[in-house]
Structures are given as structure tokens and as C-alpha cells.
Amino acid sequence: MKRFALAALAATFLTLPAHAQWKPDKPINIIVPWAAGGSTDQVTRVVAPILEEALDAQIVVVNQPGASGSIGTKAALDAPRDGYTWTANAIANNATYAVTGLIEDTSIEDYRIYLHVANVPVVSVHADSEYQDFGELLEAMRTGDAVTVGTAGVNSSGGMALAAIKEAAGDINARMVSYDGGNPAAIAAASGEVVATTQLAVEQTEMIRGGRLRPLAVLSDEPLTVEGLDPIPPITEWLPDMHIAADYFGILIPTGAPQEVYDAVDKAWAEHVANSEELQTYARERGAVFDPAYGEEALAKAMPVIRAEACARVERGEAVVDPSEIGIDCKAAE
Known part of the structure; x- marks a missing residue:
């Protein structure tokens, strides 16, 4: 009797559906909030085919420039949170739009972050x-x-x-x-x-x-x-005391989508983007730093430039929202 019960229990587990990776059933849009040919557009068009292959999905890069990147970024935030609308940018931009009043009531916590390169002006x-x-x-x-x-x-x-x-x-x-x-x-x-x-x-x-x-x-x-x-x-x-912080770029997926979306992109980032010869070649030839990361590691890497840019807005009198209201501590930069 006990042997039969164990067999029945094992059969029950075998019939349970395994956790399946997300399989997109329609195109994914990545909104680049800048004109074609710029830094964000360039690297996004290198990364998109890598993700297409990894996710077995069609990815469409859409340029929607205007208002220092805030128009396209807001379009991504306003889209349905179903995992099919992403955006791309310098991470400090998305983290500080609220500080300058370009997008109200937003912060870096509105996204899961996927970094690929750091850029320098x-x-x-x-x-x-x-x-x-x-x-x-x-x-x-x-x-x-x-x-x-x-x-x-x-x-x-x-x-x-x-x-x-x-x-x-x-x-x-x-x-x-x-x-x-x-x-x-x-x-x-x-x-x-x-x-x-x-x-x-x-x-x-x-x-x-x-x-x-x-x-x-x-x-x-x-x-x-x-x-x-x-x-x-x-x-x-020439300016020895100038503060320097690495300017990280990446893809940002608004929060609120099904967890399987982020799990699938995490896996694709770790296994494909982080090992991409195409992306490494792009960085080497164009003067960028190849430095992929995602999730909490990505946020930790990006925080110095996020904090520096947000707090500089305050110092220059450009802030309409105190950075502390969106979780940025300027005292930590002192």
C-alpha cells in the first residue's frame, strides 16, 4: 500500500507542468528615445539581434526622440506592462527625469536594468x-x-x-x-x-x-x-579636480510585467549578451567599455553616475524635485 502511494505521488509530480521559459508570441518593441545614429541607438541595434536569437523573438527598435529623451521614455512607461515594450538609454537619464521635471513621479525603481557598456564623452x-x-x-x-x-x-x-x-x-x-x-x-x-x-x-x-x-x-x-x-x-x-563617474548604458524593462519575462531576459543577458563577440567588438572599435550586468549588480554599478547627475542638478539649480524624494541620497556623494 505504501509502495503504491509513493508511486502515485511520484506520478503526480511528473504530471505537473515544469516552469517554462517565456516564449514571446508577438514582436518586442525597444523604444530608443533619441535619434537614429546616436550612442543609444547604435548599441541597441547591436544588442537587439543577440536578444532576438536568445529569446527566439522578433525585436523592433523604434526611435522616438524629443525633450532630452523623455518623450520616448514616457511612452515606454505608459505602455501596457506586459513585457513587450522596453526602452533603452543612459541609465542616469531614466533615474533623473523626475528631478528635472521632464517625467513626473518616476525613478530607477520603475525598471529592471540590463547594462551592456559604459560610455565616455x-x-x-x-x-x-x-x-x-x-x-x-x-x-x-x-x-x-x-x-x-x-x-x-x-x-x-x-x-x-x-x-x-x-x-x-x-x-x-x-x-x-x-x-x-x-x-x-x-x-x-x-x-x-x-x-x-x-x-x-x-x-x-x-x-x-x-x-x-x-x-x-x-x-x-x-x-x-x-x-x-x-x-x-x-x-x-587641465581640470584635475573634476569628478568623473562611468556613464552606463543599457536596456530597461518597466516593472509590472510577468516575472517570466525578467527571468528569460536575465538568462539571455547572462548567457548571450555577457559573452557577445559582436558587442565586445563594437565597444573596442567605438571607444566604449564592455561591462554587462543586470538586476541588483547593474544598479550598484550605475548608482555613482545616477547620484552624481541627480545631485549636480540640485547644485546647478536645475532640480524641480529633491533627489531624496526618489531615493537618491546626495549626502552619500559628499
């Missing part, structure tokens, strides 16, 4: 510019007429980089000119429409290789080495 000028190094450009900003600087907007990596330079350098006369994305901003500098750009290295490397832009400094405390280019000197050669 580069200060560049037209290849025929009179400025041979960053020190000469900085002197012009301090003593001459306003130097125009192309960025993708105040909340973009280039906009934040320019603000950080102003904060570190003190009284300088630099006027930001905003474009719909990092690529148009870099093109504006390459064409001479603006004097300089502070957009990311990945948005400039092809124009640097092509002899259209001259890089002057990277916002780092170490030189930037990009395959096929001379090392770009660190900005700390």
Missing part, C-alpha cells in the same frame, strides 16, 4: 579648428565670445558633460546648442555649425577616423584608447 572640434588641445579651447571659453557646443540636449550625456565642465572650470562662456540626438550634434561640430561637441566617443569615432573631427579630451582620469586612433588625453590634465 569626448570634447571635439572641427578638424580644421584653431584649437589644438583642450587647454586652448578652455582659454577661449574663459576669455572670448561664447563658444557654441553641440549636444543632444540638457539631459543628454553631452549636455551633462558640458554642465560638468562648467562646474569644474568655473566662469566660462560656453553656449549649448541642442539637437535631436548625439549623431546630429557631432555632425554639427564636424561641419563647423558649432565650435565643439561634448557628445560620447561612440558618436564621434567614425568622424574622427574620417578626419572630420579633432578630439581634444575625454571626460575621464585616464586616456581613451580606441582601435586605430591615437590615445585621447584625459580632461583631468
